Amino acid sequence: MIPPHCWVARLMTDVPFGVLLSRGLDSSLVDAVAGRYLAKSEAACQWGSQLHTFCVGLEGSPDLKAAREVADYLGTHHHEFHFTIQEGIDALEEVIYHIETYDVTTVRASTPMFLMSRTIKSLEVKMVLSGEVSDEIFGGYLYFHKAPNKEEFHQETCQKIKALHLYDYLRANKSTSAWVLRLEYRFLTKNSSRLLWTLIQNGKWCHTYPDMPNRMDGVWYA
Numbered sequence: 528m529i530p531p532h533c534w535v536a537r538l539m540t541d542v543p544f545g546v547l548l549s550r551g552l553d554s555s556l557v558d559a560v561a562g563r564y565l566a567k568s569e570a571a572c573q574w575g576s577q578l579h580t581f582c583v584g585l586e587g588s589p590d591l592k593a594a595r596e597v598a599d600y601l602g603t604h605h606h607e608f609h610f611t612i613q614e615g616i617d618a619l620e621e622v623i624y625h626i627e628t629y630d631v632t633t634v635r636a637s638t639p640m641f642l643m644s645r646t647i648k649s650l651e652v653k654m655v656l657s658g659e660v661s662d663e664i665f666g667g668y669l670y671f672h673k674a675p676n677k678e679e680f681h682q683e684t685c686q687k688i689k690a691l692h693l694y695d696y697l698r699a700n701k702s703t704s705a706w707v708l709r710l711e712y713r714f715l716t717k718n719s720s721r722l723l724w725t726l727i728q729n730g731k732w733c734h735t736y737p738d739m740p741n742r743m744d745g746v747w748y749a
Contacts, residue, residue: 542653545579547643547710548605550593553658553667555601557713561656562601581655583608583643606650610642618642625705626697633698640702647708654709659699661714663687 546558558580566576580603582594591607598605615638622641623634647655662668666684674680691697703710 541573543579543651544654544656545581545606545647545652546603546656547658548580548582548594548597548603549658550590550597551658553661553714555597555658557656557658558597558601558603562603578603579606579652580604581606581608581643581647583610583639583646585610585612606647608643608646610639614642615639621705622702626701628697630694633694637698637702640698641705644703644706644708648706652708654711655703656711656713657699658714659695659710659712660688660691663691663695664714 546554546561548554548558558578562578565578578601580594580598580601582591582598582605584591586609591609595605595607618638618641619634622638623629625641626633626637628634664684666674666680671680671683674683699710699712
């Protein structure tokens, strides 16, 4: 469990804020924990006790539907933003200018985040919490289930963290910074990452079965 003070500290703010919410477990967890402590924080006196959540996607996207279900369950004030393929294409030049890379995957992932950040800023929101970087720390990408042992699992997570400034951190940080929107990484605080890496180094890795190579049990090994 992530220490509560790692979350509560970011709720001590004097600016309007919210949470970036996708269909993923990571952002849903951030949303749930932040919402739980918001009512008891000083921020609730200024901005209200209902947490604002934000999601972006193409019309009909399954991510939008899933995010809406999470928001409804948690009772947040949910903001759903749509963009068209043409709007994404039109934004490419500006996106590349701000993220300063031509890496195809990074540009593709940065475009909707850039468009969402612009809209969030127009609502006068100054800061957002995010579940970014948890996949790198936890080894959440699908190929991690092929790790032969916990040592190599840990080595790969370390490599992913070291390369954050080239890919995911670059995307998230520069896409939001382009609109002067502050992004808080809940899983990347010193206390959070130290605790999580201690748990992972003690053995989280997915066991695979010879007869079912795509099956993984996803439990913690001590």
